[in-house]
Amino acid sequence: MKHPLSLYLQSIPGFFHDGGASMGGSPRPRIDYWPTLLPMTALTHRAVRADGRTIDVPPPPKSETTAQPVHPEPAETTAAHRVRRAPLGAIAHARSGDKGGNANVGVWVPDERAWPWLRATLSTTELRRLLPEAKDLDIVRHxxxxxxxxxxxxxxxxxxxxxxxxxxxxxxxxxxxxLRAKQLPIPEELLETPDH
Structure with missing residues (x-):
């Protein structure tokens, strides 16, 4: 017998229902995410050890925000290889989720030969084309x-x-x-399984 949540992260591309949540057929409260900052003096920091003893942790004498790394967008290139339209998922994996009101998606290729193609192809402009609902959003690329x-x-x-x-x-x-279901012109040699 399959586990009742075995389909939890499987669905039609672009559609996801949280199988652990109640069905939306009846009214229910909605919770709105509202991030904020509190002064460090408003919180007590402490560590609780396995034996129940607590250790007070004083706030650091100073803190700072580090800048996010910036990666230049890839330069537009013209295809020098024979290409075939295929789903991005034919050569790439992906994982996505929520971070408050933001969504994130990571795309990676297991074949090192495909990395230069993925890097050059998956620009912010191309992502906006592939995901039209994100066309007017602020997008950060790493x-x-x-x-x-x-x-x-x-x-x-x-x-x-x-x-x-x-x-x-x-x-x-x-x-x-x-995103993996979207069709792209992919170099044919990347679509062929390499001999091992």
Whole structure:
């Protein structure tokens, strides 16, 4: 017998229903996500040890915000290889989800030969074309060359949060599969299984 939540992260690309949540057929409270900052003096920091003893942790003498890394957008290139239209998922994996009102999606390729193509192809402009619902959003793009991955933060895609929007994918879990289902011109040699 399958586990009752075995289909929890599986669905039609672009559609996700939180199988653990109640069905939306009747009225229910909606919770709105509202991030804020509190002064450090308003909170008590302490660690609780396994034996129940507590250790007070004083606030640091100073703190600072570090800047996000910036990766330049790839330059537009013309295809020098024979290409075939195929779903991005034929050569790439993805994972997506929610971070408050933002959604994020990471796309990576297991084949190191595909990394230069993925990096050059999956620009912010191309993501806006592939995901029209994100065309007017602020999008942050990062590259992880050692993981052969490109990561995007889609600011505001989920409104004020997963529990308060009416999208068919309230928490952004299906964005990765939705993106993988999109057809792109992919070099034919990347679509062929390499001999091992």
């Amino acid at each position: 590259e992880f060359p050692h993981l052969r991955a490109v990561h995007f933060v889609l600011r505001g895609l989920l409104g004020t949060g997963g529990s308060s929007n009416l999208r068919i994918d309230q928490v952004g879990k299906a964005i990765g599969e939705y």
